[in-house]
Amino acid sequence: MALLLWSFLSSIALFFGLASAAQLEAYRGRCPAPATPDPGPTAEEEREPLVGAVGSAIITSVRGLIELVRRLRSSKDQMP
Incomplete structure (x- = not known):
């Protein structure tokens, strides 16, 4: 360590x-x-995963899946 x-x-x-x-x-x-101005992100960098609108959509869908799994687990726990 x-x-x-x-x-x-x-x-x-x-x-x-x-x-x-x-x-x-x-x-x-x-x-x-x-020495040279920052050109910003390239087109390839714009397509990186979890960036922009596509990334927000992925994150939202994953959060929805997590919530679904939690609901299924809680309903399974409530069954006798």
Whole structure:
């Protein structure tokens, strides 16, 4: 457990250090803005599961199925 915690904290420190170094480099180079603007998600990223309207429909149907299973189990428990 201690090894997992140590590796997790080490990775956080490494990424924080790299991010800080990148920010310092940009500040010293007097270029605080990104080199290229963020284009946003691609068409493939838009089709990722559980994103957007399709994801909401899936989540709603799964919640409905869970509720149905709960009702069936409770009615089965009430039978003598």
